[in-house]
Amino acid sequence: MPKKGPETHHVVPAPSGGWNVKRGGGQRATSHHDTKREAVSAGRQVSRNQGTELRIHNLDGRIRDSDSHGRDPNPPRG
Numbered sequence: 625m626p627k628k629g630p631e632t633h634h635v636v637p638a639p640s641g642g643w644n645v646k647r648g649g650g651q652r653a654t655s656h657h658d659t660k661r662e663a664v665s666a667g668r669q670v671s672r673n674q675g676t677e678l679r680i681h682n683l684d685g686r687i688r689d690s691d692s693h694g695r696d697p698n699p700p701r702g
Contacts, residue, residue: 634679634680636681637681637685638653638656645666645667668691675693677690678692
């Protein structure tokens with residue numbers, strides 16, 4: 625089951641339009657962006673700096689993609 629706590633950041637659609645980057649479990653957005661591309665770029669930077677997982681959501685709220693920038697519990701083999 626994916627983590628949803630403070631060890632994650634999420635790129636999610638904003639209720640008023642655009643896209644937000646949020647810390648897992650947080651209420652307020654870390655940053656707001658007009659396009660998903662800008663939000664993903666900003667989210668990756670924050671996630672790398674803080675060593676967290678980045679979850680990228682679709683408009684319907686479902687997770688589309690995930691990037692690991694911290695201690696990956698399931699690292700790739702080889």
